[in-house]
Amino acid sequence: MSDDLNGKTYSFDVCAICKSICCRDANPPLTEERKKIIRNYLLEKKYPTESLFVEGDYAHPASDEKGHCIFLDKNTKKCLVHQVKPETCKAGPITFDINRQTGKLEFYLKKSEICPFAQIIYEDKIRLKEHLEAAKAEIFRLVNNLEAEALQAILRIEEPHTFKIFEEPLPENVLNKINFK
Ligand code: SF4
Numbered sequence: 001m002s003d004d005l006n007g008k009t010y011s012f013d014v015c016a017i018c019k020s021i022c023c024r025d026a027n028p029p030l031t032e033e034r035k036k037i038i039r040n041y042l043l044e045k046k047y048p049t050e051s052l053f054v055e056g057d058y059a060h061p062a063s064d065e066k067g068h069c070i071f072l073d074k075n076t077k078k079c080l081v082h083q084v085k086p087e088t089c090k091a092g093p094i095t096f097d098i099n100r101q102t103g104k105l106e107f108y109l110k111k112s113e114i115c116p117f118a119q120i121i122y123e124d125k126i127r128l129k130e131h132l133e134a135a136k137a138e139i140f141r142l143v144n145n146l147e148a149e150a151l152q153a154i155l156r157i158e159e160p161h162t163f164k165i166f167e168e169p170l171p172e173n174v175l176n177k178i179n180f181k
Contacts, residue, residue, distance in 0.1 A: 028086035057153035087142040091135035093118035108162035
């Protein structure tokens with residue numbers, strides 16, 4: 001999905017009128033590298049950089065009292081760190097899982113009942129292919145760079161309203177992290 005010169009995105013047009021709030025309770029995983037990139041980006045923009053991240057089973061952005069991601073601008077409904085946002089945010093509405101039987105990285109698309117944007121790209125095979133390529137690059141980078149414990153914790157999260165659209169073998173270093181035999 002390309003940005004136009006006003007910084008408005010194709011997805012934003014659809015997402016702006018959607019009643020689902022993907023940035024609430026999202027908790028996108030963050031690698032150490034991504035945290036550094038986001039912090040530096042905010043420093044450059046002269047935004048505050050205190051209490052940005054939560055370190056639990058895996059690191060993710062902090063949330064407000066309603067569960068909205070700290071990086072969601074309440075007025076514009078845009079992501080403050082759009083240019084450098086976490087890998088799973090860039091990949092959305094494509095999500096991922098790892099199949100421990102096959103050792104493959106599986107890619108899922110959100111169902112249309114929870115994501116109108118997913119329906120639009122599903123019906124447009126060229127856009128779907130483009131977005132899948134972009135999502136694959138993001139997610140491969142993420143699973144490659146995450147610590148083993150964080151990756152294991154993320155894989156325990158259920159994402160029921162999705163369906164599989166693609167799969168690809170994982171590199172050995174990632175298989176070792178999830179103790180694939
Ligand atoms: S980083 Fe941006 S896109 Fe991702 S959940 Fe937070 S506000 Fe939403």
